Amino acid sequence: MLTNYVYKLRPNITQSTKMNNWVDMLRSHYNWCLNDRLTQYAQQFIQGDYCSLRTKAEACPLTCFVSKNGATGEPWKNSSDKNPRRNAGMIQDAALPELKKARPWYAGIDSTVLQQNVKRLDIAYKNFFVGVACRQGLGRGFPKFKNRSNFTSFTYVMGVKVQGSKIYLPKLGWMRFHNSRPIPNGFTIKAATIRKRQDGWYVSIRIEDKTVPDYIAKPLTEVKKIIGCDLGITKLVHLSDNHQIENPKFLTNKKTKRILKIRQRRVHRKCQGSKNRKKAANHVGKLHKKIADKRQAYQWFVAQKIVFRNVDAIAIEDLNIDAMKRRCKPKIDENSGRFLKNGQSIKKGLNRSISDASWSDLTLKIEYLAAKHGKVVIKVNPKHTSQKCQNCGHIDAFNRDGEKFICTECGYMSHADINAAKNIRDRAFSIVRVDYPELKRPKNRKETSPRSLRANVVSLGT
Ligand SMILES: [Zn+2]
Structure with missing residues (x-):
């Protein structure tokens, strides 16, 4: 059986600043990958050596990160494979070492977290195509560029350990958390998603025990x-x-409408970009939470x-x-x-x-x-x-x-x-x-x- 348990984290100041930085970096990486895929898609429809539709400069590794036929890297895997062509996700995944070389600060992020970030975009695309396939306006829309409000999490798939009320997150170290419910015996940790909410950081731990059967609905x-x-x-x-x-x-x-209105008005009356405005906005967020x-x-x-x-x-x-x-x-x-x-x-x-x-x-x-x-x-x-x-x-x-x-x-x-x-x-x-x-x-x-x-x-x- 596969299930998720959510706990509130208790990071120290270094850890929470680090996580804040990570989220910012991962967001820009996500947006960069999405932009890369969009550019590549547009690229497929022009004949010629153009690199960019806008500038019409010729394709050349120095002028452009988009090669003429295949996003950011080698479009082919081992030719012995059944399906040797890489998809966009694989190409962007393979380009991660390059990214770390070009932007060394990305090396501070755990490598599985970066890989999951690319996967996240893959899932967004997949959900979109599912919606297109059933043609009923169901399913999700086209992947969006993310901003601070809708990109607040990252996922580990390896190296997470739990001991008592401490959790080990690779590259962040041991972190305390509120152990509100014990993980049952026999369950192993599959993944952990760290999420920022209004009042702090939370972790959702995915645990699995194959000996426990899944819930099956009645026929x-x-x-x-x-x-x-x-x-x-x-x-x-x-x-x-x-x-x-x-x-x-x-x-x-x-009652809630009134409180919300008051708190929103308080935000509106503070100077833009000021610390007090931030504090007031935090109040609104806490109410929403x-x-x-x-x-x-x-x-x-x-x-x-x-x-x-x-x-x-x-x-x-x-x-x-x-x-x-x-x-x-x-x-x-x-x-x-x-x-x-x-x-x-x-x-x-x-x-x-x-x-x-x-x-x-x-x-x-x-x-x-x-x-x-x-x-x-x-x-x-x-x-x-x-x-x-x-x-x-x-x-x-x-x-x-x-x-x-x-x-x-x-x-x-x-x-x-x-x-x-x-x-x-x-x-x-x-x-x-x-x-x-x-x-x-x-x-x-x-x-x-x-x-x-x-x-x-x-x-x-x-
Ligand atoms: Zn009747």
Whole structure:
């Protein structure tokens, strides 16, 4: 089994300055590698001896770090290999000794850390191409140039040792840390990622024990009981067994919003580039960190609440959250050519609430916990789940009036979101039955499908 444990580090001043320097250097190396790949990509489309598209200078090792056919180094490996051509990551990896020679301060960084930095860019590219391949706007975007706020970590894959409450990081030395949970016996350290957060440095240690089996989700054939979850804003989750789970709105509640506003104003009023401004900005960051930590803890609590119910499977909507948060289209007045109100300013608040609820993180946690306890998560298409009537299956946008659900066809009344949760549950059932025909109900009982059964009950009642 492979898992991660996170600890807070207690570096001394030398170590923390060193780590700060490393992060800065690694960031510029990452950006340099990305730029190199972009240049090389553009290079492939011109015929001729040009080195750079901009200057149109001829390719020559002295004028240009990009050779005509292959990024920064020898594009071929041993010709005896099956696939002798190096990819961009391998070329940049092989160029690391050159980098250390040209910029000696990079020699201070552990070599596996530098290699992982190149790998990180490889992964960014890979994720992008996965998204392109499935053509649904899913997946990640194109690799970005990193700035100080979104590049804060580096990874070791070798040489990390832990002894009591001290950790050995190559080229940084022994460092103390808060040993908040012991590493279980039999687990070996695979990698360690050092990350800078607002209140200090953290290490995430990846540990593995091959003798411990992985968590395996239950096969769909064994699913008998399903609970449906409808994710929302006013209440975080509505369950198909009529339960609701509160949404504390850690970022968008009135109190936090006020504190955040005050702290942001304090930053704004300090001189640009001053130490006091930095201090004030740190205050804002600490609040954001606290909100993120609270949200994390609460989501584990919610995930437990859902997974520990007496069910085999959990049905969740497969939401495209990016699409939900997309900006409204601009409205232009035909006569004057001026922009009219398009509702974006109202939607901005909703978008913040959606981000604050962080449904995708919650779904991930539910998936993890479900697998851990031998259950399975079924993702269903959310289309019309909130407009469909549970009783008669009638779909109509007018069925819903805020939180109330009144069917325009049969008059069925319910809480709108619980109605949706039940629809999600039923949809998951239909997925299970379609995939595994042996689970389909026997033919003689086909007439008593849930829909007609309920219709019978209604007609008996009247
Ligand atoms: Zn109805």
